[in-house]
Amino acid sequence: VAGVQAADFASLSFGGVAFHVVNEKPAEGFYFQFFPEACEVRLQRAGTRDKGLGVDFEKDFEHYKAQKLSPHKELLARAVNLDDHKKICDLTMGLAQDAGKLAYWGAEVTAVERDPVVAALVKNALERAKNVEKLKTFTIHFGEMRDFLAQPQTVDAYYLDPMFSHKRSALPKKEMQYLADLVEAPDDEEYRAPMELIRKTGRRLVVKRPKLAGPLCGLEPRHTLEGKMIRFDVY
Numbered sequence: 682v683a684g685v686q687a688a689d690f691a692s693l694s695f696g697g698v699a700f701h702v703v704n705e706k707p708a709e710g711f712y713f714q715f716f717p718e719a720c721e722v723r724l725q726r727a728g729t730r731d732k733g734l735g736v737d738f739e740k741d742f743e744h745y746k747a748q749k750l751s752p753h754k755e756l757l758a759r760a761v762n763l764d765d766h767k768k769i770c771d772l773t774m775g776l777a778q779d780a781g782k783l784a785y786w787g788a789e790v791t792a793v794e795r796d797p798v799v800a801a802l803v804k805n806a807l808e809r810a811k812n813v814e815k816l817k818t819f820t821i822h823f824g825e826m827r828d829f830l831a832q833p834q835t836v837d838a839y840y841l842d843p844m845f846s847h848k849r850s851a852l853p854k855k856e857m858q859y860l861a862d863l864v865e866a867p868d869d870e871e872y873r874a875p876m877e878l879i880r881k882t883g884r885r886l887v888v889k890r891p892k893l894a895g896p897l898c899g900l901e902p903r904h905t906l907e908g909k910m911i912r913f914d915v916y
């Protein structure tokens with residue numbers, strides 16, 4: 682887009698990763714496309730014609746309102762127990778679908794994400810939704826969850842949704858496919874130390890799992906809430 686400068690993206694850079702403006706679409710890999718009217722950044726995959734990937738909190742919130750998405754019915758809200766836990770830390774933000782829902786239900790969300798491209802997409806979405814009251818306390822912490830957890834915490838409950846490393850029969854949604862190609866699938870074992878650390882604090886921890894998988898790192902939850910494809914293990 683004529684007139685777009687690298688400085689327009691400076692605020693999206695995390696962890697020393699800078700984005701450069703190019704005039705030609707790259708032939709391979711991923712790139713950001715900037716839509717100046719909405720100040721929207723979308724992630725595109727080279728060589729495809731789909732609309733790419735973006736995050737839009739306002740659209741999502743309208744959708745939740747139309748759906749009458751209730752914290753008393755939804756498994757995620759019930760697993761976190763939002764009535765008693767207002768400050769939630771989502772340790773694996775991703776595209777903030779879950780974190781956005783928690784904010785929609787009134788939680789004060791701190792979301793941790795180590796991938797700079799994913800973090801930038803959500804940051805751009807937050808900047809576009811800066812007038813949305815429920816998102817005013819939503820903060821992104823760029824980096825590793827272990828570094829976040831090493832800091833003093835004022836969190837009521839933690840949420841963990843690691844990339845599913847188990848093969849699932851249904852094809853993942855486009856979002857999950859982009860994420861799976863962009864972000865390296867972690868080894869479940871990397872979550873053992875953070876889980877044990879949180880358990881020592883006595884704070885609530887909710888882990889999202891594929892319904893048929895065992896508990897993360899073999900650590901038995903206190904109880905479980907089951908959905909059709911997934912379940913939430915509560916520690």
Ligand SMILES: C[S@@+](CC[C@H](N)C(=O)[O-])C[C@H]1O[C@@H](n2cnc3c(N)ncnc32)[C@H](O)[C@@H]1O
Pocket residue numbers: 772773774775776777778779780793794795796799824825826827842843844845860864867
């Ligand atoms: C399955 S996605 C989470 C999806 C998210 N619940 C949503 O609703 O969009 C997992 C995300 O967590 C991030 N992640 C995984 N391990 C992490 C770690 N140790 N520290 C910080 N971020 C991590 C990955 O980069 C990825 O974006």
